[in-house]
Amino acid sequence: MRIEIDNGSGFCNGVVSAICKAESELDTTGTLYCLGDIVHNSDEVERLRKRGLVTITHDELSSLKGVKVLLRAHGEPPSTYKKAEENGIEIIDATCPVVLHLQKRIKEAYASRRPDQQIVIYGKRGHAEVNGLVGQTDGTAIVIEDRDGLAQLDYSRDIILYSQTTKSINGLQDMIEEIKRRKSADTEFRYYDTICRQVANRVPRLKEFAAAHDMILFVSGKKSSNGKILYGECKDVNSRTHLISNPEEINPEWLDGISSVGICGATSTPRWLMEDVKDYITRLCAKNG
Numbered sequence: 462m463r464i465e466i467d468n469g470s471g472f473c474n475g476v477v478s479a480i481c482k483a484e485s486e487l488d489t490t491g492t493l494y495c496l497g498d499i500v501h502n503s504d505e506v507e508r509l510r511k512r513g514l515v516t517i518t519h520d521e522l523s524s525l526k527g528v529k530v531l532l533r534a535h536g537e538p539p540s541t542y543k544k545a546e547e548n549g550i551e552i553i554d555a556t557c558p559v560v561l562h563l564q565k566r567i568k569e570a571y572a573s574r575r576p577d578q579q580i581v582i583y584g585k586r587g588h589a590e591v592n593g594l595v596g597q598t599d600g601t602a603i604v605i606e607d608r609d610g611l612a613q614l615d616y617s618r619d620i621i622l623y624s625q626t627t628k629s630i631n632g633l634q635d636m637i638e639e640i641k642r643r644k645s646a647d648t649e650f651r652y653y654d655t656i657c658r659q660v661a662n663r664v665p666r667l668k669e670f671a672a673a674h675d676m677i678l679f680v681s682g683k684k685s686s687n688g689k690i691l692y693g694e695c696k697d698v699n700s701r702t703h704l705i706s707n708p709e710e711i712n713p714e715w716l717d718g719i720s721s722v723g724i725c726g727a728t729s730t731p732r733w734l735m736e737d738v739k740d741y742i743t744r745l746c747a748k749n750g
Protein backbone atom coordinates (compact mmCIF):
# COMPACT_ATOMS: atom_id res chain seq x y z
CA MET A 462 0.00 0.00 0.00
CA ARG A 463 1.29 3.45 -0.94
CA ILE A 464 0.32 6.06 1.66
CA GLU A 465 1.11 9.71 1.01
CA ILE A 466 0.42 12.86 2.99
CA ASP A 467 -0.13 15.98 0.88
CA ASN A 468 2.69 18.40 1.68
CA GLY A 469 0.52 21.41 0.79
CA SER A 470 -2.17 20.53 3.37
CA GLY A 471 -2.30 21.68 6.95
CA PHE A 472 -2.19 24.93 8.88
CA CYS A 473 -2.18 28.22 6.98
CA ASN A 474 0.01 31.13 8.14
CA GLY A 475 -2.83 32.66 10.18
CA VAL A 476 -3.38 29.48 12.20
CA VAL A 477 0.36 28.80 12.65
CA SER A 478 0.83 32.28 14.03
CA ALA A 479 -2.18 32.02 16.43
CA ILE A 480 -0.95 28.69 17.80
CA CYS A 481 2.62 30.02 18.18
CA LYS A 482 1.29 32.99 20.16
CA ALA A 483 -0.75 30.67 22.40
CA GLU A 484 2.11 28.25 22.96
CA SER A 485 4.62 30.97 23.74
CA GLU A 486 2.25 32.44 26.37
CA LEU A 487 1.55 28.97 27.79
CA ASP A 488 5.30 28.30 28.05
CA THR A 489 5.60 31.31 30.37
CA THR A 490 2.37 31.36 32.34
CA GLY A 491 0.84 27.87 31.99
CA THR A 492 -2.67 29.27 31.51
CA LEU A 493 -4.31 31.34 28.81
CA TYR A 494 -7.92 32.01 27.85
CA CYS A 495 -8.95 31.81 24.20
CA LEU A 496 -12.20 33.28 22.91
CA GLY A 497 -13.75 30.40 20.95
CA ASP A 498 -11.89 27.34 19.64
CA ILE A 499 -8.42 28.46 18.57
CA VAL A 500 -8.82 26.37 15.43
CA HIS A 501 -11.75 24.41 13.98
CA ASN A 502 -10.19 21.12 14.92
CA SER A 503 -11.21 19.47 18.19
CA ASP A 504 -8.10 17.26 18.40
CA GLU A 505 -5.78 20.29 18.22
CA VAL A 506 -8.01 22.17 20.70
CA GLU A 507 -7.71 19.20 23.07
CA ARG A 508 -3.91 19.10 22.69
CA LEU A 509 -3.69 22.77 23.67
CA ARG A 510 -6.26 22.35 26.45
CA LYS A 511 -3.91 19.85 28.07
CA ARG A 512 -1.19 22.53 27.93
CA GLY A 513 -3.42 25.05 29.75
CA LEU A 514 -5.44 26.80 27.04
CA VAL A 515 -8.96 27.46 28.32
CA THR A 516 -11.60 28.05 25.64
CA ILE A 517 -14.26 30.56 26.66
CA THR A 518 -17.47 31.92 25.13
CA HIS A 519 -18.40 35.59 24.68
CA ASP A 520 -20.69 35.31 27.73
CA GLU A 521 -17.80 34.01 29.80
CA LEU A 522 -15.61 36.88 28.58
CA SER A 523 -18.09 39.31 30.11
CA SER A 524 -17.63 37.75 33.53
CA LEU A 525 -13.80 37.62 33.48
CA LYS A 526 -11.61 40.40 34.85
CA GLY A 527 -7.88 41.17 34.68
CA VAL A 528 -6.85 38.05 32.73
CA LYS A 529 -5.15 37.51 29.36
CA VAL A 530 -7.36 36.44 26.45
CA LEU A 531 -6.18 35.36 23.01
CA LEU A 532 -8.26 36.36 19.99
CA ARG A 533 -7.91 33.70 17.30
CA ALA A 534 -7.12 34.16 13.59
CA HIS A 535 -10.80 34.68 12.61
CA GLY A 536 -10.87 38.09 14.30
CA GLU A 537 -13.51 39.78 16.46
CA PRO A 538 -15.94 42.69 16.17
CA PRO A 539 -15.14 46.02 17.91
CA SER A 540 -17.57 45.13 20.74
CA THR A 541 -15.18 42.40 21.94
CA TYR A 542 -12.28 44.86 22.28
CA LYS A 543 -14.57 47.26 24.13
CA LYS A 544 -15.70 44.55 26.56
CA ALA A 545 -12.08 43.52 27.19
CA GLU A 546 -11.12 47.10 27.94
CA GLU A 547 -14.05 47.54 30.35
CA ASN A 548 -13.04 44.35 32.20
CA GLY A 549 -9.31 45.12 32.36
CA ILE A 550 -8.58 42.12 30.13
CA GLU A 551 -5.28 42.03 28.25
CA ILE A 552 -5.84 40.98 24.65
CA ILE A 553 -3.31 38.83 22.82
CA ASP A 554 -4.46 39.56 19.31
CA ALA A 555 -3.85 36.67 16.90
CA THR A 556 -6.25 37.98 14.24
CA CYS A 557 -4.79 36.96 10.88
CA PRO A 558 -3.37 40.01 9.00
CA VAL A 559 -5.48 39.04 5.96
CA VAL A 560 -8.66 39.24 8.06
CA LEU A 561 -7.52 42.45 9.77
CA HIS A 562 -7.01 44.06 6.38
CA LEU A 563 -10.51 43.02 5.26
CA GLN A 564 -12.04 44.34 8.51
CA LYS A 565 -10.31 47.67 7.87
CA ARG A 566 -11.62 47.90 4.30
CA ILE A 567 -15.18 47.18 5.39
CA LYS A 568 -14.93 49.66 8.26
CA GLU A 569 -13.74 52.37 5.86
CA ALA A 570 -16.47 51.56 3.33
CA TYR A 571 -19.05 51.81 6.11
CA ALA A 572 -17.64 55.09 7.41
CA SER A 573 -17.79 56.69 3.95
CA ARG A 574 -21.03 55.07 2.74
CA ARG A 575 -23.91 56.89 1.11
CA PRO A 576 -27.39 56.26 2.55
CA ASP A 577 -28.43 54.30 -0.55
CA GLN A 578 -25.52 51.84 -0.35
CA GLN A 579 -25.84 48.30 1.00
CA ILE A 580 -22.75 46.54 2.33
CA VAL A 581 -23.01 42.81 1.63
CA ILE A 582 -20.80 39.96 2.84
CA TYR A 583 -20.78 36.62 1.08
CA GLY A 584 -20.10 34.24 3.96
CA LYS A 585 -21.50 31.90 6.56
CA ARG A 586 -23.92 33.57 8.94
CA GLY A 587 -22.74 33.22 12.55
CA HIS A 588 -19.18 32.23 11.56
CA ALA A 589 -16.67 34.00 13.82
CA GLU A 590 -14.92 35.78 10.94
CA VAL A 591 -18.24 36.96 9.50
CA ASN A 592 -19.34 38.25 12.92
CA GLY A 593 -16.11 40.23 13.07
CA LEU A 594 -16.75 41.69 9.60
CA VAL A 595 -20.39 42.55 10.29
CA GLY A 596 -19.23 44.23 13.51
CA GLN A 597 -17.31 46.79 11.42
CA THR A 598 -20.66 48.07 10.12
CA ASP A 599 -22.48 48.32 13.47
CA GLY A 600 -24.23 45.08 12.55
CA THR A 601 -25.85 46.51 9.41
CA ALA A 602 -24.04 44.47 6.71
CA ILE A 603 -26.22 41.91 4.94
CA VAL A 604 -24.82 38.36 5.01
CA ILE A 605 -25.57 36.12 2.04
CA GLU A 606 -24.71 32.44 2.19
CA ASP A 607 -26.00 31.38 -1.23
CA ARG A 608 -28.42 32.34 -4.01
CA ASP A 609 -31.39 32.13 -1.61
CA GLY A 610 -29.77 34.87 0.49
CA LEU A 611 -29.79 37.23 -2.49
CA ALA A 612 -33.51 37.82 -1.91
CA GLN A 613 -32.52 40.07 1.03
CA LEU A 614 -30.96 42.68 -1.26
CA ASP A 615 -32.71 45.75 -2.59
CA TYR A 616 -31.76 45.85 -6.28
CA SER A 617 -32.89 49.43 -6.69
CA ARG A 618 -30.05 50.55 -4.35
CA ASP A 619 -26.27 50.43 -4.73
CA ILE A 620 -24.43 47.33 -3.55
CA ILE A 621 -20.87 46.80 -2.26
CA LEU A 622 -19.94 43.11 -2.00
CA TYR A 623 -17.10 41.48 -0.02
CA SER A 624 -16.36 37.84 0.68
CA GLN A 625 -15.44 35.91 3.81
CA THR A 626 -11.79 34.90 3.27
CA THR A 627 -12.45 31.16 3.07
CA LYS A 628 -15.34 31.04 0.59
CA SER A 629 -14.87 29.40 -2.81
CA ILE A 630 -13.94 31.55 -5.81
CA ASN A 631 -16.61 29.85 -7.95
CA GLY A 632 -19.28 30.57 -5.31
CA LEU A 633 -18.32 34.25 -5.20
CA GLN A 634 -18.32 34.47 -8.99
CA ASP A 635 -21.82 33.02 -9.02
CA MET A 636 -23.04 35.65 -6.53
CA ILE A 637 -21.46 38.44 -8.64
CA GLU A 638 -23.09 37.24 -11.86
CA GLU A 639 -26.48 36.81 -10.17
CA ILE A 640 -26.40 40.30 -8.61
CA LYS A 641 -25.41 41.81 -11.97
CA ARG A 642 -28.37 40.05 -13.55
CA ARG A 643 -30.87 41.22 -10.92
CA LYS A 644 -29.81 44.80 -10.24
CA SER A 645 -31.45 47.84 -11.81
CA ALA A 646 -29.49 49.38 -14.67
CA ASP A 647 -29.04 52.71 -12.88
CA THR A 648 -27.55 51.33 -9.64
CA GLU A 649 -23.86 50.91 -8.84
CA PHE A 650 -22.48 47.47 -7.98
CA ARG A 651 -18.94 47.27 -6.60
CA TYR A 652 -17.51 43.88 -5.70
CA TYR A 653 -14.22 42.75 -4.22
CA ASP A 654 -12.66 39.31 -4.30
CA THR A 655 -11.39 39.13 -0.70
CA ILE A 656 -10.85 35.37 -0.67
CA CYS A 657 -7.60 34.27 0.97
CA ARG A 658 -5.25 32.64 -1.52
CA GLN A 659 -3.87 30.37 1.21
CA VAL A 660 -7.06 28.37 0.65
CA ALA A 661 -7.92 29.08 -2.99
CA ASN A 662 -4.38 28.44 -4.29
CA ARG A 663 -4.44 24.98 -2.78
CA VAL A 664 -7.28 23.80 -4.99
CA PRO A 665 -5.47 22.96 -8.29
CA ARG A 666 -2.66 21.08 -6.50
CA LEU A 667 -5.10 19.32 -4.20
CA LYS A 668 -7.17 18.13 -7.16
CA GLU A 669 -4.04 16.71 -8.78
CA PHE A 670 -3.18 14.96 -5.53
CA ALA A 671 -6.70 13.54 -5.16
CA ALA A 672 -6.71 12.23 -8.73
CA ALA A 673 -3.34 10.51 -8.22
CA HIS A 674 -4.61 8.14 -5.50
CA ASP A 675 -7.14 5.30 -5.34
CA MET A 676 -8.68 6.72 -2.20
CA ILE A 677 -8.47 10.03 -0.34
CA LEU A 678 -8.85 10.57 3.39
CA PHE A 679 -9.65 14.23 3.93
CA VAL A 680 -8.91 15.06 7.58
CA SER A 681 -10.84 18.03 8.93
CA GLY A 682 -12.91 19.21 11.87
CA LYS A 683 -16.64 19.29 11.11
CA LYS A 684 -16.83 23.06 11.80
CA SER A 685 -14.14 24.05 9.30
CA SER A 686 -15.53 26.13 6.41
CA ASN A 687 -12.50 25.69 4.16
CA GLY A 688 -12.46 21.99 5.12
CA LYS A 689 -15.90 21.55 3.56
CA ILE A 690 -14.83 23.41 0.42
CA LEU A 691 -11.53 21.58 -0.05
CA TYR A 692 -13.15 18.21 0.70
CA GLY A 693 -15.74 18.96 -2.02
CA GLU A 694 -12.95 19.76 -4.50
CA CYS A 695 -11.26 16.38 -3.77
CA LYS A 696 -14.57 14.51 -4.00
CA ASP A 697 -15.21 16.09 -7.43
CA VAL A 698 -12.13 14.39 -8.89
CA ASN A 699 -12.07 11.25 -6.74
CA SER A 700 -15.40 9.75 -5.67
CA ARG A 701 -13.56 7.57 -3.12
CA THR A 702 -12.86 10.60 -0.92
CA HIS A 703 -13.86 10.29 2.75
CA LEU A 704 -14.14 13.14 5.24
CA ILE A 705 -12.82 12.12 8.66
CA SER A 706 -12.05 14.02 11.88
CA ASN A 707 -9.51 11.47 13.15
CA PRO A 708 -8.29 7.87 12.57
CA GLU A 709 -11.12 6.31 14.61
CA GLU A 710 -13.59 7.28 11.88
CA ILE A 711 -11.84 5.16 9.24
CA ASN A 712 -13.91 2.21 8.05
CA PRO A 713 -11.45 -0.65 7.31
CA GLU A 714 -13.69 -1.73 4.41
CA TRP A 715 -12.72 1.46 2.55
CA LEU A 716 -9.30 -0.15 1.97
CA ASP A 717 -10.72 -3.12 0.04
CA GLY A 718 -9.19 -3.25 -3.46
CA ILE A 719 -7.12 -0.11 -2.84
CA SER A 720 -3.39 0.17 -3.51
CA SER A 721 -2.79 3.86 -2.74
CA VAL A 722 -4.16 6.25 -0.11
CA GLY A 723 -3.74 10.02 -0.14
CA ILE A 724 -4.12 11.94 3.12
CA CYS A 725 -4.84 15.66 3.03
CA GLY A 726 -6.64 18.28 5.10
CA ALA A 727 -7.85 21.83 5.69
CA THR A 728 -6.00 24.94 6.86
CA SER A 729 -7.03 23.96 10.40
CA THR A 730 -5.76 20.36 10.21
CA PRO A 731 -2.58 19.75 12.21
CA ARG A 732 0.21 17.80 10.53
CA TRP A 733 0.45 15.47 13.55
CA LEU A 734 -3.17 14.38 12.98
CA MET A 735 -2.49 13.49 9.34
CA GLU A 736 0.57 11.54 10.55
CA ASP A 737 -1.69 9.69 13.03
CA VAL A 738 -4.00 8.75 10.16
CA LYS A 739 -1.02 7.47 8.16
CA ASP A 740 0.19 5.36 11.12
CA TYR A 741 -3.31 3.96 11.62
CA ILE A 742 -3.57 2.86 7.98
CA THR A 743 -0.07 1.36 8.12
CA ARG A 744 -1.03 -0.69 11.20
CA LEU A 745 -4.33 -1.73 9.60
CA CYS A 746 -2.51 -2.95 6.47
CA ALA A 747 0.04 -4.87 8.59
CA LYS A 748 -2.79 -6.52 10.53
CA ASN A 749 -4.66 -7.52 7.39
CA GLY A 750 -1.43 -8.94 5.92
Ligand code: SF4
Nearest residue numbers: 473475534557559657
Ligand atom coordinates in the same frame (compact mmCIF):
# COMPACT_ATOMS: atom_id res chain seq x y z
S1 SF4 B 1 -7.19 31.04 5.69
FE1 SF4 B 1 -6.09 32.90 5.11
S2 SF4 B 1 -7.26 34.55 6.08
FE2 SF4 B 1 -7.88 32.66 7.09
S3 SF4 B 1 -6.49 32.49 8.86
FE3 SF4 B 1 -5.55 31.35 7.18
S4 SF4 B 1 -4.14 32.82 6.21
FE4 SF4 B 1 -5.58 33.99 7.46
